[in-house]
Amino acid sequence: MPSWRKGKRIGYCLNDKKKKKLNFQECLVLGIDLAKPLREQGPFDVIIHKLSDLILESGYDSQSHQLIRDFQTYVETYSSIILLDPFPAVRPLLDRFESYRLLRDLQDQGVRVWGLLVKPGWPVSICKTRVAHGPSSHEMALIFNEEGLEEVSAPCLLQSFINHDAVLFKVFVVGSSHFVVRRPSLKNFPRGESARKSIFFNSCSVSKPESCSRLTELDEATLEPTPPSDNVVCRAVRGLRSALGLSLFGVDLIVEKQTGRCAVIDVNAFPGESLGEEAGLSRGRFPLTVSAGPYALLIAPPCLYGPAQITGPYKCSTEPPCLGQIRSVVHTVQYCTSLPVWIRSDHRSL
Structure with a gap:
């Protein structure tokens, strides 16, 4: 024993x-x-x-x-x-449909709504595979118009793209501790629908420490984005840890360019850096201490407002078929044309 x-x-x-x-x-x-x-x-x-x-x-x-x-x-x-971590807790994070439902549920648990910003037209969106594990899960696309949907393979989902000055903050959670690292990310793009062709990329080539990609090069000079405050990160980690039932996981945060608001855009089970940085935690390395402004956290699941079904001869391209489900029916892309709920930094529900 x-x-x-x-x-x-x-x-x-x-x-x-x-x-x-x-x-x-x-x-x-x-x-x-x-x-x-x-x-x-x-x-x-x-x-x-x-x-x-x-x-x-x-x-x-x-x-x-x-x-x-x-x-x-x-x-x-x-x-x-x-x-x-326990298998039942890990399983939902391997399916982006399920993991974003968890984020939506967390958002709905007593969180005060400060307002929804509805934008007409097609928002710039990032397309991700449904399966959130394995090499193919890093293959993504920026979609600038509805015609771009014809180029992607189901099952997948769309997430509204938020300009964030090409900086991603990755939070690695180890038990009750966490640490944050800054990584390169996608550059800013003009808002609204355009005739621009979809851009396909591998997220590993964009957001690794050593990444060097034209997609991370800003078109104009800009100030470094203010990182989310440690208070905001701590509350986000605490809420996610409770909702997920995990001890080892990662959270991807971005800070919106215009407002300084922070968005949770992805959650991952046991990222590799959790092991490599364990020694740093024991030395108390918590680098993010700068305030992010009056609005602090946005949980941004892509499927708040239901699916849009696009007919066509599409089928799951994952081999073997993802999650054991063979899909050779209607191509379903989940997306929203509205921004989700913004949460004040002093709100204590999370």
Whole structure:
């Protein structure tokens, strides 16, 4: 039976890239072989995993389903094991439809509405795949008009694009702590519908620390955006952690150019930087301390106002079919033409 003793036994199911970032002092770190019974490899005090592929495959592959089931049974049998993170909590973040519904629900839980800004015409939108894990999940497109929908593959969703001066703030959450890093992001684009061709890109080539892309080069000189205050980030993290039931996750924040308002645009399960920056947390590295202005946080799910159905011979291009569902029917793109709810920085509901 696992116990909290000096020299904790930490089991891990991670890819090679994440294994290299493990940095646990005074702990015995053990790689878990899913081909062998877990009982023979324990006991464990903590199990850290990145089994996103297996969780996705368990929806349509019997072998993967059995592996996940056996894993879950073992953790439930030895209830003192801390699993980072529980499979039911991870699963919704692998499906962008589900993760944005969670954001919408969080927004609806007693959050005061300060007003909706409705804009006529087609808003500049960013198109993302429904599946939020794997190489294909980083393939995105900027859509400038309704004709651009003909170029994308279902299932996918559209999210209103907010000008943010090509700066992204990535928040990495580790338990009750978090840290924030600044990353390059997409440049500003004129508002409203235009005849411009859609721009297809890989988000990894845009928002990595070493990224160098024409899409991140601002067309005109501008001041550095004011980062969100640590108070705002803390409240966002606290609300998301409670709603998601996760200990290891990442949040993507942007600051709107014109207003200084902050938007939550994405949430990810166990990003790799959570391991690499753990030592920084122990030294108390919380760099964001500047106020973001009277309006602080916007939770910006893309599907607040329902789907628009575009007929055509579209089908899911993901192999194997995403989440086990073969889609060869109507091409459904979820989008909204309105900005969602803005929340004051001094509001305490989140």
